[in-house]
Amino acid sequence: MTGPALSDAHGSSGARLIDGKGFAARLTQDIATEVSAFYDRHRITPGLAVVLVGNDPASEVYVRNKALQTHRAGMRSFMHMLPATTSQEELLGLIARLNVDPEIHGILVQLPLPGGLDPVAVTNAIVPEKDVDGLGVVNAGRLALGLPGIVPxxxxxxxxxxxxxxxxxxxxxxxxxxxxxxxxxxxxxxxxxxxxxxxxxxxxxxxxxxxxxxxxxxxxxxxxxxxxxxxxxxxxxxxxxxxxxxxxxxxxxxxxxxxxxxxxxxxxxxxxxxxxxxxxxxTIACLLRNTLDAARTIVEGRAP
Missing domain, CATH: 3.40.50.720 (NAD(P)-binding Rossmann-like Domain)
Incomplete structure (x- = not known):
């Protein structure tokens, strides 16, 4: 992408500010253009599934913002809001279904999870090509070796x-x-x-x-x-x-x-x-970028 020009804004004592908000807006705009082109090629809209377990207010706000930004980029958002009483087996069962759902190209489980749920097991239950948080052992290992993969x-x-x-x-x-x-x-x-x-x-x-x-x-x-x-x-x-x-x-x-x-x-x-x-x-702009890259990998066989 072509980023914004270096901001002239300064902190109160002279440091030049890095405009993450402006950069993210331009990145999201570029992603929306690429999503449209992807749809024109394949008649497929990239889909992101976000799973939230429990009712932490901060996480709820963050998850809803992710859904809003996903729609703005022209992608589909699938929200799964589960109660705090959800068992490990139930959560893993949902992930297993999302792993094979052809409408889903990215899966994100919002952390932290309620007590009693194993975040490592849950994260690694997501197939690597849909692990848009990049936290599973396969993508983490590829990053450590300098190989293409999904980056957090x-x-x-x-x-x-x-x-x-x-x-x-x-x-x-x-x-x-x-x-x-x-x-x-x-x-x-x-x-x-x-x-x-x-x-x-x-x-x-x-x-x-x-x-x-x-x-x-x-x-x-x-x-x-x-x-x-x-x-x-x-x-x-x-x-x-x-x-x-x-x-x-x-x-x-x-x-x-x-x-x-x-x-x-x-x-x-x-x-x-x-x-x-x-x-x-x-962070949210890069989640959208990772979801588009995941769709390209799944549909076109293109490495991220």
Whole structure:
């Protein structure tokens, strides 16, 4: 795709903002055009099945937004809202049916799952070609080996932003803070494939701040609110903030913040993602991209 021109917007202290919201809108527009062309070739509309177990309000909002964006891209959305009492056997039975349904090209089970359900077994029950979250062992293994496969949506979104705003990353030192299977580990693999020298910091790392001061690129995905402070960042570094938390304000109001203390980090960073409006919109856009790629693989035999 052709991304938007580099934004002239700056943080309060001069850091240039990475416009994830605008980039995601353009990506989604490109996907809609490709979905239309796919339908013209095959008379098939890519279909995404999203499974939500339980009634977590935040997950419900997120899932409904995914459905809305799926329709906007010209794809079909199939919602499966299951009660928290759903058994492992019942959930696996639904996935088995979706695996063989010709109208479904992508399957996503919203995490976290209620207690008593095994997320690893559930994720790996999805056939690899429909695993649009990219979390199953087959797609994770292909990523680790540098082979074509479906890449987890959030790390893919971060990578697309970095490619557009930073460009050639060969030889740059990248620090990934957080080692989850959802973001940190696949992000490190993607950065390695870009030619970066990659360090991964995690809960047992002794001095993450010292590592951050050496990095050209810092990707933060810990779920720890405003963990990264201003004196962690070397001048001109690129900072990608994956975290999102809601904090209470006086008068019953709330606001969203990330894993980076933005007002402190912005004076040091050269480029930085805001929260909200940074990585979040890219996650859903990349889910749509993965669903289209999955449909191409299933219908045309084309590798992602």
């Amino acid at each position: 949506c959030t790390p893919l979104g971060c990578l697309l932003l970095l490619r557009h705003y930073v460009g050639d990353m060969r030889g740059q030192h990248a620090l990934v803070i957080g080692a989850s299977n959802l973001v940190g580990r696949p992000m490190a693999q993607l950065l390695l494939q870009e030619g970066c020298t990659v360090t991964v910091a995690h809960i047992d790392t002794r001095d993450t701040a010292a590592l951050a001061r050496q990095a050209d690129i810092v990707v933060v995905a810990t779920g720890v609110r405003e963990l990264v402070r201003g004196d962690w960042i070397r001048p001109g570094a690129t900072v990608i903030d994956v975290g999102i938390s809601r904090v209470s304000l006086p008068g019953g109001r709330t606001r969203l913040v990330g894993d980076v203390k933005f007002d402190e980090v912005a004076p040091h960073a050269g480029l930085i993602t805001p929260v909200p409006g940074g990585v979040g919109p890219m």
